[in-house]
Amino acid sequence: MKVKGRNILLTIMTLCLSLLFLFTIQPTHHTAYAADDSLQKIKDRGTIIMATSPDYPPYEFQVSKNGKSRIVGMDVDIMKQVAKDLGVKLEIKSMSYDSVLVAVETGKADVAMSGINPTAKRRQSVDFSEIYYNGGQSFLINKTDIGKYKNKAALAHKKIGAQTGTLQYNLAKSKIPGATVKGMDKNTDLVLALKTHKIDALGIETPSAEAYVKNDHDLAMIKSGYKLNKNETGSAMAFRKGSGTLAAAVNKSIDKIKAKHLTTQYLADAGKYMKVNTNNTSMIHYWNYFAKGIEYTLLISAISVIFGVLLGTILALMRFSKSKLLKAISVAYVEFVRGTPLMVQVMFVYFGVGIIVNLPALLSGIIAVSLNSGAYVEEIIRGGINSVDKGQTEASASLGLAKSDTMRFVVLPQALKNIWPALGNEFVSLVKESSIVSIIGVTDLIYQLNIVRADTYRGVMPVFIAMCIYFVMTFILTRVLNYFEGRMKHAR
Template sequence: MKELKQLLIMMAMVIVGITAMSMAPSSVHAATDNSLAAVQKKGTLVLATSPDYPPYEFQVNQKGKSKIVGMDVSIAKKIAKDIHVKLVIKSMTFDSLLVALETGKADMVLGGMNPTPSRRQSVDFSDIYYMGGQDFLINKADASKYPNQKSLANQKIGAQTGTLQYNLAKKYIPGVTIKGMDKGTDLVLALKTHKLEAVGMEKPTAEAYAKNDSSVIAIHSSYKLDKNSTGSAIAFRKGSDSLVAAANKSIREIKKDDLINKVYLNQAGKYLKVNTANTSMGHYWKYFAEGVEYTLIIAAVSGIIGVLLGVILALMRLANNKLLKGIAVGYIEFVRGTPLMVQVLFVYFGVGVIINLPALVSGIIAVSLNSGAYIAEIIRGGIDSVSKGQDEAAKSLGLSKTDIMRSVILPQALKNIWPALGNEFISLIKESSIVSIIGVTDLIYQLNIVRADTYRGVMPVFVAMVLYFILTFGLTRILNHFEGRMQHDS
């Protein structure tokens, strides 16, 4: 018990230490302010964005190739060009963008982001580069029922979690019930299936949806907005004064030449037409194929590592050494007691403060560490299920403990735990979808991109469901085959 307490205290100290390290660079950075020089030295300007928000940022499928485009991307390209570096784009969910900035995963964030007072406490913002305004998206059939913002009182309204639209609706619409979701595509699907009466969006995004989907329309809001916090601005890490100044110089040139209205929005509109010219799922087969590929890679690698880790942890838990047993118990209970999503975020952003791990590697590590804890308990249960007489008989033959475990106990335990182990492998395929929150292009990530590109809410979901079923059903048949062979051999 003492060892377990000590282990938990050590874990807490590690977490606190990593948190302190993630915060410390901000103050140092503020004092030295080498942000622009650092970007120019490495030769890349890393942009974090959530490409599901047309016309600000979205993905286009052009001749079978995918790329992130939009008004914000055009602005980022100009800034990168002006400071003579290459633009690198990292894709992730909207609510992870500022975390990526604070932990050094990105140099700046563009995502139709509003510089609210609460956000200004943790990051720096550029000058406002665009005042899009606020709209509501409603079903066309409800146009007479909800002609304006006032008519939305006491209704269910959706908005992206953590956005200005969420807070504005909560503050200014009487009796409203706010439903927050991570993806705009999820909100639109909820609207079209009548789970919501309206969705709060930036005006250009609402108009883009209305223009490309005849079943919805945009209505204007009547919010009394503060221009200093409701326009779109670029977010930077706290203390990045020189980088912010460079961005502001580019923004002034963009405003002077009116590039957003004359060039960038027109370019975004052309890309939107490319996406909506052919919205068949066959046109996006490469997206789904890539999603399946990454899903299988994550599940396969995580499964192998999880088994190896599970065996080690199971043996540690069954050992007579109290320290080893305490470490195994502490690890298993900690991992099983925290959500996989939190673990993925911690590995990518928390551990990323010390080691800058790619999103795919971070996702595999997190899923592997999580799976290892559950597999350890499955293996421990299998070992305990083997009759004690088997151990005694092996000892009477003069076998060592290692030989007994390797040649007698584990083979029999494997037969007992195979169904449970198979269920864990199947769960890995489905649970690996959580890595999409850090931008890994698995099946769920690609599903959301296709929904954003095509403005079709249900069909991409159906295709993903079928693909997941094919993967899990195929794996089930393979596992059943090997289970039958093991039973036959016994």
């Protein structure tokens, strides 16, 4: 047993060291620039790729008009002007806010633009353009609290919300005495927390605060009163380290935009788009968003189920193999996958493996969910095989059946009957767990839910609709699984 445990531990350590080596070679690749070709690559490709999180009006958000959705906002208009000046087309990749800078660092995008503040800490990882807009900092509060919270000083020792990883989060931590700062990934979640009195105020940039106040009459805003360095508090574009030629070209466009005061026009255009969204905030108006989310959720779940079962079966057979190496690999894989969060695995496949192979977000999500499911299916199948009476194997051997035939025709069919309920539970869980792929911009149901919340300024109803949709999908799947379970019980 000691030898077996040592072999398994050695296999796990080898896997971890291999992954570590994959990332340690990245800096060498990035820093060994013979010449900066960041701009030339974009011109040769004919496309500049922008990473953004379209849930931050008026900077970037989605608008639904005539049944079609598109990403609009001030940042998008600025980026369109940059693309025009460079003579290339603009391609927008949407993802969660905490992934946009990672997308630039790993080469998934050429530029990150999502109301990003160029702080000193962020400058260590990415390059920044000049600041293209400085809207200032404010707090959103409930309108009923206007008399209670008149300025920043009144927020001392209160609960302050801010988007995780943002300047607003750090400012609330350092500049409001005794404040309890609550961070969340989405501003839509924070606004809902504010309206349900989970937090007392929400730190947010002034243009976004104004957008919420104009479209939600239950909210009000107060100025932050922060005394800040303008070089760190405005919005700038982020590039991969060493993208000097690209940054220089973009800065020329920014100078032209500032000289012509185009940001004022871009903000006005964003306001018009926001009125389009708020003219009709009924969930029926956004049915196509939810329909698209259902399509992607079912697609990811169906493909992941197939590959998860195949992988799980292979791993289970490896576990019962006479080869110690195959056993060790199977055990190491299952322990490693079950010991790491699915969210981390999704990000690793998309961003980490993307260093070597540039995988699309949808494919990355399917791969990550399939690999994760395979580990759990392996344990289910292994338990099912162990549940088959050993006498069945002995009887098969006495009849002259080979071990492979015994496993295929005797053990696995009986094991399938035993594990079907647990396997069905894994299928149902997979439908729900696939929602994690929204963090890399896959337009599944959760992703679409957050877009609808940002567009309509309605916090609860889109969540309720998505919850009902998930219930319907899983309920139908459960009924189908129960039907086949009944067929198995009556089969001889």
